[in-house]
Amino acid sequence: MSNAERVLARMREYMVGPTRFMNLFACFELGIVEALRKESGLTAAELGATVGAKPDAVEQLLYLLVKEGFVAQDEATGRYTLAALADVADADLQRALTFMGMVRTGMLRQLYYLPESVRTGSVVGLKELYGFEGTMFEAAATVAEVRGAWGPLARNETASVYPWFFGSFDVPAGARVLDVQGGNGLGAIMTYQSKGPDLRVTTFDRPFLEAECLRNFEEQGLSEHCSFAGGDILESLPTGYDVMLLKHFVDMYDKDDVRTIFGNAHRALEPGGRIVVLAPVYPEDVADPGDYQADFFPAYILGCVMGRGGLQKASTYRRWLEESGFEVTGVTAKDPADIPADAIINRVVISAVKRG
Ligand SMILES: C[S@@+](CC[C@H](N)C(=O)[O-])C[C@H]1O[C@@H](n2cnc3c(N)ncnc32)[C@H](O)[C@@H]1O
CATH class of the missing domain: 1.10.10.10 (Winged helix-like DNA-binding domain superfamily/Winged helix DNA-binding domain)
Structure with a gap:
């Protein structure tokens, strides 16, 4: 041929x-x-x-x-x-169908507008379909169909990612942990539950999420251990923390913003403070035929979620962290034996320490 x-x-x-x-x-x-x-x-x-x-x-x-x-x-x-x-076992089939359901409702129609989304840097599909201007995360708060498409997937992902994530780094006893862009507090709750009773965990997110977050802490009986700090990650991050968790979002930003976020984390942490990044990454060899990040993520992030941003290679995040004043101490990937055959997303956990 x-x-x-x-x-x-x-x-x-x-x-x-x-x-x-x-x-x-x-x-x-x-x-x-x-x-x-x-x-x-x-x-x-x-x-x-x-x-x-x-x-x-x-x-x-x-x-x-x-x-x-x-x-x-x-x-x-x-x-x-x-x-x-x-x-095919029923649980496996259901997981694949949940993903397919999300593709149908949350992606197929939006992707018709991919060129326009790329041109305007916004999710044109959300505007055309729902009259919504903003990101998919914001749309999920108000548009039932968007929430319905992503909710079950997010729950599946949470169940498969969190046990591995929390097993891949240590938190010093008594540490103050900031769950950056921690949304409704679930990450803070899971951090406290999996990393020990003497932690103080704070969710950092937009101020409007405070009430929901505090309600979730109270429901779990964790109000004494978990708190909320409101702000804008692109402006600054609060000081006084030993560990910052950056889960599930650096891939939603492009280079300038990721560099700003790493820089803000570096400024806010004490020397010796740690940053833990959980993100999907491109393989080091982009032509790896067994990897599906390039098949899925550019269209998904640009056309359905953000209108901008995208994954990087682990080596790129490493370089940006080092240029921001961190020393990368570890990059952990899931054991291939624990990854189901239908999985698309390949995440890593990158741990780094503030130098100096
Ligand atoms: C993809 S979710 C983060 C996922 C979460 N870290 C986790 O582990 O599941 C995006 C979150 O970022 C928050 N967010 C978006 N832009 C932000 C900004 N500029 N400053 C602070 N939080 C922001 C949103 O309110 C939302 O809760």
Whole structure:
């Protein structure tokens, strides 16, 4: 195959990406897969009657699943059974479907406006679909459909990331910890619960989140150990902390802002103070065929979440931290054995100490 043919053949894979996606997702959404899980060996007519669709249309959708080997069809009787799909554990399937549901509701339509989002540096899809001007995080606070698309995913991510995250760094006894951009306080609560009873943990976020955050601390009986500080991360960070956690957000900013954030953290920390960054990163070899960050994140962050920002390589964050006056003490990635086969996001934890 010539280079030109290889490019064209790859472009064909992109052309059928959206149709493959919706065909498979529709088979789940309509209940076709569920019907086959409950009863093996159903005809298109029986499936159509169960899911409330014309048998001919069900048959059309199932061509792709038969091609994939997800579903099998008996040539003699025309009856369908689950094939390879039957081997996937329910919890695994639900996780993948939650992600696909988010892609459908939170991404497909927004991405139509990706060029406009890039041009304007804003999420044009949110404006076109919901009349909302701002980021996806802000939209989630007021637009039920946006919240509905991201909420279940955030819960899945939290469950899979936090145990690993808190296991990958130490906090000195009695430390004062700042959970930077800590939102509604969940990160502070988990920090306190996983890192020990003698910590003081403060959530730093926009002032409007204070009431919700304090309510969450109170509900957990942690008001004596957890507090809230309001402000703007791009202006300054509060002083008096030994450890700053920067979880799940540096990839939402571009270089100038990340450098400002690292600089603000450096100014606020005492010498010897620590910073712990949790973020998805590009692989050091961008052409790594086993990595999916480039397939997903640029379009997602620019077209659906922020309209700006993006991932970096771990080595780039390391360099920016060092240029900001930190010494990087460790970069930890998840054990590949703990990463499910459908995972897209590859995160690392970068720990650094303030020099001087
Ligand atoms: C992606 S979430 C952060 C995720 C959180 N750290 C975690 O671990 O789940 C973004 C948060 O940043 C806050 N935020 C956005 N811009 C900010 C700014 N300029 N200063 C402080 N907080 C900000 C938002 O209010 C929101 O709670």
